[in-house]
Amino acid sequence: MRTLVIGDIHGGYKALTQILERAKVTTSDTLIFLGDYVDGWSESAETIQKLIDLSSSNKCVFVRGNHDLWCGLWLDKGATNPVWLAHGGKETIHSYIQSGLLANASHKQFFKGLQNYHIDSRNRLFIHAGFTSMHGVGKEEYESNYYWDRTLWEAALLADKVEEKTLEEMLTSPKRFNHYKEIYIGHTPTTEYKISTPIKAYNLWNIDTGAAFTGKLTILDIDSKEFWQSDTLPSLYPNEKGRN
Template sequence: MKRTLVIGDIHGGYKALLQVLESAKVTSNDTLIFLGDYVDGWSESAETIEKLIELSISNTCVFIRGNHDLWCGLWLEKGVTNPIWLEHGGKETINSYIQSGYLSKNTHKKFFETLHNYYIDEKERLFLHAGFTSMHGAGNEEYESNYYWDRTLWEAALLADKVEEKTLEDILTKPKRFNYYKEIYIGHTPTTNYNKDTPIKAHNVWNIDTGAAFKGKLTILDIDTKEFWQSEPLPYLYPDERGRN
């Protein structure tokens, strides 16, 4: 059986990644779509990237770029850091690369260079890290940074989910950017912000970031059946660390 599985923000939680791959019984027949933010947070960012590179050989994989991946990629390529990145998990990522010995591996640099801003499958399902603002679809976004920073898509989905299509006025209030895609899958905004550690669907948007960077879990979801599997909460897997708390 061939499945398409989407995986939320990992944030250096290598142990959690191994858990969800095992729980979902992932095989080489499965297509894996990762929504970005592979690094920054827990102590095994470099190990996480190494595992993703291995998966790209054994499986059909799509890797989306997250805002944390942008920072890490710039550091690996040019040695560039910034205080915001260092404060939000960058220090842990740097330590992971130094301690693991993966700092010198060109495959890691290439991994970050080849990430996608978004992906649309053959069934018009859109995958991206954060969002987009263009009323003409993701491919017409004016600012590339919105793909990995924007939260207005998710906020609009939450609002649109409350609108009942009873009148023409109600229908017109629904954001037109949703109309281009059957479904949209995002990360970036933890569902734990809404007191949930499971995926949340709002309008036609699925939020798969279930707080693995903080006190939540990592999630992998079958996009056809909507069955999902989760790791243990990350603080249980890394009891001596604080993640991005």
């Protein structure tokens, strides 16, 4: 029995099916998805349907990303905004119209049921973007930080550079991290750092390996840290631009 965490998919249904096959996922595996299921490549509706199907065969945890918030509002209330439309929203709308899944009530329920974060039995936190409160998630926190914040990731990169801690460094260490054994995030592509694989910084793992752009989709075993990746998304969708 494994617990596998999956990075930002962004409508890359073909990449999702690839990593499930390459990781040899079975019904005994727990799957934790870090959000941003839609907006980018042409198969957002198909991606959501696959996730719904997986939830009937596997134990699944679905965390909310910023793109999922936008898409959920559109499906529920017909609400759009220029930022969403310019960052993959048009492709998602087209996917729902072309697939015939627009009227599928289970898709609306999927987005309504997303979690802002998940903490497992071993005190490992799974969240799309981050949080700012020194007390951890769920306390003194704006909900939007869970799917927008990048300061947690930036702080992890800085903290990871400290090899030998002095007393002063211990007193000023990033207290946000100390609440959890490990933290898993998406939201900020590792390809921005010219790295195509997951990055560990401090006790935080970034699993977003750029599937929205020129990178790959990643699935990682949180115990062994073994991971599997899809082909690059542009190679799977050669006639599309994704979010480039």
